[in-house]
Structure formats: C-alpha cells, structure tokens
Amino acid sequence: MRAWTVDADDIRVAEDFDESLLHRTPEIDSFLTPDRDDKFIVIATKGFGKTLLLKAKRILYQRESRPGCLPTGNLLDKPIGDKIFGREALAFFAASPLPWSKLWLTAIAAAALKHVGAVDGLKVSPRLTGLIEDDRLHSVIDHFVRLLDFTPSELQRSATDTDGHLVPRLRAIKAPLAIFIDGVDEYFNKHVEVLDVSPSVTGELSPNVWYFAQLGLVEVAYQLRRINHHLKVFAAVRKEAYARLPQRTAMAQQYRGSAVDIVYSPESLREIFINNVRLLKADRMVRPERLRTDPLLAFLGRAQLTHTYTREDEEVFDYVCRHTLLRPRDLMTIGERLAALRPEERLNEYRLKEEVNLAATEIAHEYLAEIAPHLGHLELERFLPRLPGHILTRDEVELLFAAHNAGADGADPKHVFCALYCVGLLGYVHHDQVRGESVQRFLRPGEATLEPDGVLPRATHYLVHPVLSEVIGRANPAYLQRIDRVNIVGYGRLWRETGSVDHAVRVDVLCVLKADVHGFGMLMRSGADAPVRKALEEAVKKWRQGAAITETRDGDSLVIVHDDPVALAQMARQIMDDVYQAPGQPRLRMALHYGEVQTRQRPEDPVTIIAGGDAILCTARVEPHVEPGQIWATEEFRQELSRKPSLWRTTPVPGPSGDRFNVKKEGGTEPDLWVRLYRLEL
Incomplete structure (x- = not known):
C-alpha cells in the first residue's frame, strides 16, 4: 500500500493492505476487534475512509482464519454502473425504505443459502426460483441487482416467499458467515446528482431512492442478527x-448502537499524516536525519510557517490541517502534492504554501460537487462570488441574504448561510465557557443534516472556510484583498477582537531587492556620507524604470520590488556600479528574493507603498550576511531567474551549516529562517 492512497479501491487483496496506515480511534478499535461484532454499520461522509475500514475488518476476519466470507472473489461486495427505473418501479421504491428492506433480505438470504448449499427443495415463485438456480449469481449484490429488475408485484411475492421459506433456512445456518457490502450510495448517485436531466436519458429519478436503498440495508443488517447470530452483515453507508x-x-x-461513526480529532489526523510520511523513502525527505525522531520536520523541513498577514508563527501541520475539511482524504490530497515536490522545493515556504492552497482548492471543488445534489437549489455558484471577504459581520450576512433572495416573489427563501454552516464551510465566533475565551467554530462534514433549517447561530462574526479562498477569489479578486491582519481563520482557533478589517492591503508574489551601503556609519562619523547618499539616490532614480515600487531609506539602503527577476538583477548591478564611483568607493550588499509582498496605498495620495510580506522580511534578514560588493539570491529567486533567458550565473554560497544559512535576527525570539544562497555573476 503506497503512501497517500486516496482511494481504498486500490486495496484489492489482503496483501495490498498496510495496517500501519489505519489509525485506530477507540471506536474504530472496538469495531476491528475480532471478538466484537456489535458494531457492523460504518457511517461517514465521503473522504473519511469507510471503504478502508470495511476492508480492514474483512482482512482481519480472514487473518483470524474465520470461515465463510462473502463475496468470495473480492474483499467487498460493490455494485457497479447504475440502475434505470421505470415510472411504476420508481413509485414503488421511492415510497419508503420498506421495499428496500424486503429486497435486501431476499438478496442476502439467497446468496447466503447458496453459499452454504441450503437451497435444495425450495418451493418459491418461478422468478425467485430462476434467481436461486442461476449458478452465475454468487454474491449478495449479484442477486440484489437482478431483483431490481422484478416488477413490484414480483418483488412482493418474493418478499412473501423469503419470509416463509428462505428466512427459516437462514435460522438454521450453523457455520459463521460474514457479508461485506459497500458502494450502495455510489450505485444510486444519479438520483441525487442529475435531477434536471430528462427521464428519457436517465430513467425516472428520485432522491428518496438514494436514501432508502441505504436505510433498508441498515435495517436488514440489524434484523439479521436477531434471526441468526452466526450471520453477520457489515456495510458502509453515507452519514447523510x-x-x-x-x-x-x-x-x-x-x-x-450498531454503527461506528468515523470521526478523527486533529491529533488523529496528524498521526495519519505522519504514518504516510513514514512510508516515503529517505531521499524524499528535506531533513532525512530526522525521519525517525520527527517525521514532519524531516518531510517539510520546518516546524513553523509565518502567516502572511498576521505575521503569527503557525505550527506547520496546523497550517496544513486548517486547509482541509478534517477528512483523511484531504490530507492524502495535500500530502501527495507535497511529496511530488523536490525536497529543496518543499523547504521553500512559499512553494509549500502554494501547493497546500492548490490542494485546498481541489478539495473545495470536489466537496462543492459532492454537496451540490443536496443544496443545488440554493445557487451557491451564484452566491459565493458575492462574498466580500473571509470574515463577515452579522449585518453583512443579513444584507447578503436579502440580496440573494431579492425578487423571490413569495417563494421560500434560500438559506444559503445556514446551508454553508451545516456543511462546514461557514464558521462563527462563539464564547467557549470551558476555555473562557472566544473561539472559532466550524461544523465538520456530516455533523449536521444537509437540509438548511433557516437557523444560523447568532454571532458577531462569521468565518468563511479557508478551502474556499481561491474558489471565491478567482471569481471575485477583491475577496483576497480583504484580509484580517489579526485573526487566522481555522477550526478551534482563538478569536481576537479587532477593529475593521484593512481592506486596502494587497498581496502579490514578486521579486524583491534589498540593499545597504556597507560601513555607512563610519562614513557618517567622518562626514563623508553626503556624496554617497546622493550617488545612491541618483542611481536609483536612473535605473528604477519598470519597477513596481522603489523605496530609499535613511540614505544608505533601498528596497525595489519588480515582477521581472532578470530586470531586477540588472538593476542591482547598475546601481552597485554607479554607487561605487562615489568618493571612498562605497560597496553595497544586495539580497534578492522571490515571494509574497504586501502593498497598500497611502491614505493621503495614490502612491503604493510596501506594507510587509515574506519577501520583504527574507531580504532584510539575508542582506547583512552578504559580502560587500556582491549580489546574493535565495533559492526562490534563483528558480524564478532560471525560468527566463539571461546571462546570469548563480554559484552556491557555502554556509556555516553545510549549504544553508540561518538568517533569523540574532538576539530575538524569531523562529529559525533557513535559506540556501547563491552569488549572482555575469
């Protein structure tokens, strides 16, 4: 079993299963315990590993040398394709779960009795006799699919025969027999996915079919335990x-009481992620020497990330986790993307964040498609781009709700915010009495029903889930500019009361040059600084054309922001040469980096100024390490430079710790900032 396995269907035989990847919560552990059979229904929404858990149960059954498992050729019994119903059949199956219970009982009884060789001499209806005598049908699903072709009257007759003839024989089975059924929800997916398509294409559809087919299986699995304790049905159904x-x-x-509800705490999700990291080879690690003692540090190369807007240090797995819906599948999606990066790329904080956000967008699109059948009438695709930012006040929520329902003409209002809350995409700020603090609360997928009830928890602020950032931002770029510079949005995070959100901050990924005149203090003490100040000012004015932002600070330093790495490198060389012509031949130290830059407009005029960002901080920390008269660039800038044709060469600069420098500010509480540096030369 490979790392980051997203689909449990990749596990086809027992040998494919790696038990180390199965995280055992107390409830899961009780389900998998061989002598415990009181839990037999696995419930969860998509992405929580229902199929994996059911396969684990089957494999452990086999390892215990327990006889009698169905199906015989596969680990789980799963239908494939879909079923088209006529109008009469749909009316029959969409009325209640009862017809489904009868159908499942007949299918299970027929498969079980055929498996133990107890069908001789049965006197049942011709249609049911034909089903039982067909030696091509072995599993429960084989019989289930064929029974769906029966007319309602034939099914009712079969149900009577099952109660009168098959069930008594089921009671007489003496050998243990375990049946494993999965995928019923997928078989009937089109009943909740394509309701707006003509019946001539899809057949007659009803969402009730999707619900009742699964509920009927749950009821029969429970009732069969009363009929015969040797007969056990284990099944996975959707929590919805x-x-x-x-x-x-x-x-x-x-x-x-018979169901195991799959829910993972953040600590459990961390362990699941780490278990997958351990399956990777050492050469895929950023710091392979730490693989045994700290797999996360070995894989990601860092313990913390700096939040772009708040400048708060965030534990690296917390960052990963809040860009998921707390589902194992989401972690597999992110982990697979990160593992595809070269270790040196993964060490790059910007690249790591970029891949996590790309994965989060993928997760969001998949989840929106998953819930669309249940919430499609709310027109979320039209509503989401209207959101002005990721933090909303109560007044904003009410105005947006009214705008979305304008022109409804007495129709039932579309409770979009309630729906987003129910599916876990909208959180709110509430006072936690245990902690005595205001915290952010999001529901998890499946924690609430999908029918919005029009009741939204009262709160001062509502929070849009981070996975939606790019989804909304692509349709509404202004959404990404309205950023809270105090609070990080995420599950269970503390909430700090703030004033209004700074809407003017803009974030872009750009190239940054930071330069400083070496020994400028000595020039000031000797009174020789004025010509140098003038030379620097004139050089910047002469060569700054094309730059997004140019700032000269204190007469001896400068910051230039540019979107072209080649142009910025040439600008650096020209400025350095011009300043060197000043009296005393002053030398500049120059640092180049590529990353996030925060900008805003000054309130008094339309001039754009630097407001912060990772790239600004990084160049400020690298520049003091640069040899006077040289231009050094980070790995991020070097990669960006390599994408464009130029004559620039980059030579690695050996650091005190191998090939890396820790450029954090000495004497403070800043976290380590490890970078690889290169000298730029023509």
Missing part, C-alpha cells in the same frame, strides 16, 4: 442517509 433514520423508524437508537 443514516441521519434520516429517526424520521423513519422508532428503532433509531438501537441502530445507532
């Missing part, structure tokens, strides 16, 4: 369907 049980049966509590 399972949530409807209380509306359909008074047995909901009993059924709930």
Whole structure:
C-alpha cells in the first residue's frame, strides 16, 4: 500500500493492505476487534475512509482464519454502473425504505443459502426460483441487482416467499458467515446528482431512492442478527442517509448502537499524516536525519510557517490541517502534492504554501460537487462570488441574504448561510465557557443534516472556510484583498477582537531587492556620507524604470520590488556600479528574493507603498550576511531567474551549516529562517 492512497479501491487483496496506515480511534478499535461484532454499520461522509475500514475488518476476519466470507472473489461486495427505473418501479421504491428492506433480505438470504448449499427443495415463485438456480449469481449484490429488475408485484411475492421459506433456512445456518457490502450510495448517485436531466436519458429519478436503498440495508443488517447470530452483515453507508433514520423508524437508537461513526480529532489526523510520511523513502525527505525522531520536520523541513498577514508563527501541520475539511482524504490530497515536490522545493515556504492552497482548492471543488445534489437549489455558484471577504459581520450576512433572495416573489427563501454552516464551510465566533475565551467554530462534514433549517447561530462574526479562498477569489479578486491582519481563520482557533478589517492591503508574489551601503556609519562619523547618499539616490532614480515600487531609506539602503527577476538583477548591478564611483568607493550588499509582498496605498495620495510580506522580511534578514560588493539570491529567486533567458550565473554560497544559512535576527525570539544562497555573476 503506497503512501497517500486516496482511494481504498486500490486495496484489492489482503496483501495490498498496510495496517500501519489505519489509525485506530477507540471506536474504530472496538469495531476491528475480532471478538466484537456489535458494531457492523460504518457511517461517514465521503473522504473519511469507510471503504478502508470495511476492508480492514474483512482482512482481519480472514487473518483470524474465520470461515465463510462473502463475496468470495473480492474483499467487498460493490455494485457497479447504475440502475434505470421505470415510472411504476420508481413509485414503488421511492415510497419508503420498506421495499428496500424486503429486497435486501431476499438478496442476502439467497446468496447466503447458496453459499452454504441450503437451497435444495425450495418451493418459491418461478422468478425467485430462476434467481436461486442461476449458478452465475454468487454474491449478495449479484442477486440484489437482478431483483431490481422484478416488477413490484414480483418483488412482493418474493418478499412473501423469503419470509416463509428462505428466512427459516437462514435460522438454521450453523457455520459463521460474514457479508461485506459497500458502494450502495455510489450505485444510486444519479438520483441525487442529475435531477434536471430528462427521464428519457436517465430513467425516472428520485432522491428518496438514494436514501432508502441505504436505510433498508441498515435495517436488514440489524434484523439479521436477531434471526441468526452466526450471520453477520457489515456495510458502509453515507452519514447523510443514516441521519434520516429517526424520521423513519422508532428503532433509531438501537441502530445507532450498531454503527461506528468515523470521526478523527486533529491529533488523529496528524498521526495519519505522519504514518504516510513514514512510508516515503529517505531521499524524499528535506531533513532525512530526522525521519525517525520527527517525521514532519524531516518531510517539510520546518516546524513553523509565518502567516502572511498576521505575521503569527503557525505550527506547520496546523497550517496544513486548517486547509482541509478534517477528512483523511484531504490530507492524502495535500500530502501527495507535497511529496511530488523536490525536497529543496518543499523547504521553500512559499512553494509549500502554494501547493497546500492548490490542494485546498481541489478539495473545495470536489466537496462543492459532492454537496451540490443536496443544496443545488440554493445557487451557491451564484452566491459565493458575492462574498466580500473571509470574515463577515452579522449585518453583512443579513444584507447578503436579502440580496440573494431579492425578487423571490413569495417563494421560500434560500438559506444559503445556514446551508454553508451545516456543511462546514461557514464558521462563527462563539464564547467557549470551558476555555473562557472566544473561539472559532466550524461544523465538520456530516455533523449536521444537509437540509438548511433557516437557523444560523447568532454571532458577531462569521468565518468563511479557508478551502474556499481561491474558489471565491478567482471569481471575485477583491475577496483576497480583504484580509484580517489579526485573526487566522481555522477550526478551534482563538478569536481576537479587532477593529475593521484593512481592506486596502494587497498581496502579490514578486521579486524583491534589498540593499545597504556597507560601513555607512563610519562614513557618517567622518562626514563623508553626503556624496554617497546622493550617488545612491541618483542611481536609483536612473535605473528604477519598470519597477513596481522603489523605496530609499535613511540614505544608505533601498528596497525595489519588480515582477521581472532578470530586470531586477540588472538593476542591482547598475546601481552597485554607479554607487561605487562615489568618493571612498562605497560597496553595497544586495539580497534578492522571490515571494509574497504586501502593498497598500497611502491614505493621503495614490502612491503604493510596501506594507510587509515574506519577501520583504527574507531580504532584510539575508542582506547583512552578504559580502560587500556582491549580489546574493535565495533559492526562490534563483528558480524564478532560471525560468527566463539571461546571462546570469548563480554559484552556491557555502554556509556555516553545510549549504544553508540561518538568517533569523540574532538576539530575538524569531523562529529559525533557513535559506540556501547563491552569488549572482555575469
């Protein structure tokens, strides 16, 4: 089993299964314990590993040398394709879960009795007899799919025969038999996905089919345990369907006691991520020497990241985790992207963040498609681009709700914010009585039903999930410019009260030059600084054409922001040469980096000025390490430079720790800032 396995269908036989990748919560552990069979329904939304858990149960059954498992040729019994219903059949199956319970019971009974050789002498209807005598049908799903072709009257007759003839024989089975069923939700997906397509193309459709097919299986799996304790049915169903049980049966509590609800804490998700890192080879690590003691540090090369806007240091896995919906599948998506980077690329903070955000966008698109069948009437694709920013006040929410429902003409209002809250894409700020602090709260996928009830928790602020940032930002670029510079949005994070969000801050990825006159203090003490100041000012004025921003500071330093690495390198060389012509031949130290730059406009005029950003900080920290009269560039700038034709050569600069420099500011509390540096030469 390879690292970052997204789809459990890749596990086809027991030998493909790697138990080290299965994280055992207490509930999962009780489900997998060989002598515990009181939990037999696995419930979760997509992405939580229902199929993996069900396959693990089957494999552990086999390892215990337990006889009798169905299906015999595969680990799980799964239908493929889809089913087209006529109008009469749809009316029958969409009415309630009862027809499905009868159908599942017949399919399970037929498969089980055929498996143990207990079908001789059965006196049942001709259609059911034909099904039982067909030696091409072996598994439960084989029989289930064929039963779907029966007419409603034939199914009712088969149900009567099952109760009168098949069930008594089921009671008599003495040998243990375990049946594993998965994928029922996928088989009937089109009933919730394509309701706006003509029935002539898809057949008759009803969302109830998707729900009732799964609920019927749950009911039968529970009832069969009462018929014969040797017969066990293990099945995976979607949590969205399972949530409807209380509306359909008074047995909901009993059924709930038979289900394992897959939920992972952040600590469990961390362990899942680390387990996958351990499957990678050492040569894929940034710091292979730490693989045994700290796999995350070995893989990512850093323990913390600096938030672009708040400048707050964030634990690196916390950053990864808040760009997911707390589902194992999301971590696999991010992990696979990060593992595809070369170790030196992964060490680059900007590249790491970029890949995490690309993966988050992929996760968001997939999740929006997943929930669309249940919330399509709310027109989320039209609504999301209207959001002005990732933090909204109560007043803004009410105005946006009213605008989205304008012109509804008495129709039921579209509770878009309630829907986003229910599916975990909208959080809110609430006071945590245990912690005594204001914290951010998001529901997890599957934690609430998908039917928005029009009730949104009252709060001062509402928070848009980070996975939606690029999805909304591509349609509404202004969304990405309205950034809170105090709070990081994420599950369970503390909330700090702030004034209004600074809407004017803009973030771009650009090239930055930071330069400083070496020994300028000595020139000032000797009174020889004026010609140098003038030379620097004139050189910058002469060569700054094309730069996005040019700032000269204190007469001895400058910062230039440019979108072209070749042009900026040439600018650096020209300025250095011109300043060197001043009296005393002053030498500049120059540092180049490529990364995020924050800018804003001055309130008194339209001039754009630097507001911060990783690239500004990095060049400021690198520049003091540069040899006077030289231009040094980071790995990020070198990579950007290599993408364009030029005569510039880059030579690695050996650092005190091998090929890297720790350029953090000495004497402070800043985290380590490790960089690879290169000397630029023509």
